[in-house]
Amino acid sequence: MNLTDIKDPSFLKEMNHKELKKLADEIRLFLIDSITKTGGHLSSNLGTVELIIALHYVFNSPDDVIVYDVGHQAYTHKILTGRAKEFDSLRHTKGLSGYINYEESIHDQWESGHAGTALSALLGILYAKHMKGEAGEGIAVIGDASITNGMAFEALNLLGNDHKTRGIIILNDNEMSISKSVGSISKALTKFRSMKIVLKWKRIWTSILPGFVVRFLGRVKRGLRGFLQRQNIFEDLGYMYIGPIDGHDIKGLIYSLKRIQKIKKSVVLHIITEKGKGHLEAENDKVGTYHGVSKPSNGKKIGISWSELVSINMVELQKHVKTFVIMPAMEVGAQFSNFAAQFSDRYIDVGIAEEHAATMAASMAHQGVKVFLPLYATFAQRAFDQILNDISRSNHHVVFGIDRAGIVGEDGSTHQGLFDVSMFYLMPNMVITMPYNAKEASNLLYYGFMKQKSPYVMRYPRGTVLFDKTEERIEFEEITPTWTYLKKGSKVNLISYGPSLDLLIQANDNLKLDASIVNARFIKPIDEEMLHEICKNNQPIFVYEECSNIGSLYPQILKFMAKHQYHNRITEMSVTDQIVEHGHYKDILKILHMDLDSVEENIKAFLK
Ligand SMILES: Cc1ncc(C[n+]2csc(CCOP(=O)(O)OP(=O)(O)O)c2C)c(N)n1
Incomplete structure (x- = not known):
C-alpha cells in the first residue's frame, strides 16, 4: 500500500494478520530508506514496527492513549497517524519532529524526549480520564533501559498498588539502551527471557509429539511460567506480568493485547524485540552506532567532535592524575568507549540515572577521588537537586563535562542545551567555564582537576572543533582563572x-x-x-x-x-x-x- 495515503489508523481494523505483516514489511523498508537519507533514530524504530501496528489495531487512539517513553521509537506511530508524506522533512527545520509532538497530531498525547517519564504520564492520563469521566485505556511503551530510571520506578511503585486504576505497560526489551543495558534489572529481565526459548519450542512440540505428551509439556510450561512469574518483580509490585512474547509476531501481539483488554488489573506485557530489525548492520550493532544515525553529508568533516576531544583529553590526563568517570548511559554519544576500554577500573556506565550519577559523584569526591561526570546539558537538568544539594552545597570537587551545550539542532526543544549556564550559575561554589578552542579545552580541563577544589563545569557544544588527532598531541598548560x-x-x-x-x-x-x-x-x-x-x-x-x-x-x-x-x-x-x-x-x-x-x-x- 502507499503509506503516504494513510490518514489515521482506522484502516488497520479491516486488515487480516497476513496483510498486517505485509504492512510491517513495507513500513520497515520505508523507515530504512527514509532515515538513512534524513538521519534519525534508526534502530529503536525498526524494533517497534509490529508492536505499534498491533497497538493501533487493538486499541482506538486517541480515545485510548498510547504514551511512548522518550518518544524516539514512535516513527511507525507517525506513519499510521498520517504523517508518512512528511518523512523527507524529518528533523529538518520546520519539518517533522523526531519525537512525539503535540502540534503534529491529536494522536501525540505525551511529549518527552527525556527518558523514564512514560509511566508517570500514564498515571496522569488515567487519573485525568477518571476525573473527566472519560472512557479509554492508557498504554505506555517503555524500553528495558528507560524502565530502570528512578522516575519510572516511582510510578511503578504507585500504579501497582492502585487497585482502582488500571494501566497497560508494554516493556519493550531489546537488551539495549543506546549501548548494552546495564545493571541488575537488565539481568533479571534476561532471566525472564529464558522463557522465550520455551515458547519457541511450543510450535515444534505440537507438530511432532502425540497429544498426551503435548498436554504434559503444556503443564510443565505453565508450571515453569508460574514459577518464573512468582519470582517476578512486577508480580511482586502488584501487576499481572505477561510474557515474554515475541515483539515481532503481530498475531501473538494482537492475541496478548486482546487478552489484556479483558483483565481488570494493571498489566506489564514483556515483549522481546530486536533493535535495528531488518537492517543488518543495525541488528548486529552492540555498541549503539545505529541507535541514531546522521544524514549523509557531502562536505568534508573538519576537525573532530568536542565530545571526542574531551574524551581524548581525559585519556591523556590519566598520565598526570587518576580520575574516575561516571557515565549516565551516553558512552557512545560522549565518545568514551576508548576510555572505558583502557581504564575499566576507573569507569562505570550507570545507565539512564543522572540523579544517581550526581550523588554518586558527590560521595566519591567526598572520599577524595577525582571524579568526572559527563552529562548532556539537557540531561543535567534531571539531576538539578542532586547537583545543588549534594555537590554545590557541600562544595564537592566534581568535574562536570557539560556536552551538547547550546543549540543542538535536529533533536529539538527537549534536547536544547540552553539552560545549563543559568542552572549552574545559581549554585554556590560552582565554577563554570567554556573553551574557545581545542588547546583551551585541554587547559581548562587540566585546571579543573589540578587547581580547582570546588565543583567545576566545563561546557562544550555539539559541533566540531579543529584538532588533528593524527598529528597533534595533547599538552596541558597551567592557566589562571581569568578572561x-x-x-x-x-x-x-x-x-x-x-x-x-x-x-x-x-x-x-x-x-x-x-x-x-x-x-x-x-x-x-x-x-x-x-x-x-x-x-x-x-x-x-x-x-x-x-x-x-x-x-x-x-x-x-x-x-x-x-x-x-x-x-x-x-x-x-x-x-x-x-x-x-x-x-x-x-x-x-x-x-x-x-x-x-x-x-x-x-x-x-x-x-x-
Ligand atoms: C534523562 C535522559 N537521559 C538520557 C537520554 C538519552 N537516551 C535516549 S534513548 C536512550 C536509550 C533508551 O533505551 P531503551 O529505553 O531501552 O529504548 P530503546 O531505544 O532500546 O528502544 C537514552 C539513554 C534521554 N533521552 N533522557
Missing part, C-alpha cells in the same frame, strides 16, 4: 565564550570595527579585574551568549556595572525566555536572530 583578550581594539568590547567567539571575530573583521574581543572563558566567577579595565575604557559593551540569558553572564556584568557605578552603553544577544524547536544549527541561529548577519546588524545599530 583573555583575543584581540585588543579601541572602539567597542565584544564579549563571549566558547566557539561563539568566532562570530564576533568575523563580525569585527567584516565591519572593520577595531573592537576588543574578550574571551570570558570563566563564565563564573567573572573576571572582575578585567571587567574594571573594560568598563574604565568607557567603550560600549556587547555580550553574545548561546544560551538563555536568564541568570547567564550578561546579568552578572550588569550587576557588576551597577555596583561599581559604570555607565558604559551595553547590549546583548542571547536566547530570551523561549523554547527553541528542531532544525539545522545554522537555520536555528538565523530564526533566533543570532547568526552572523544578525550580529553585524545589531552591532551596527548599537554603535550608531
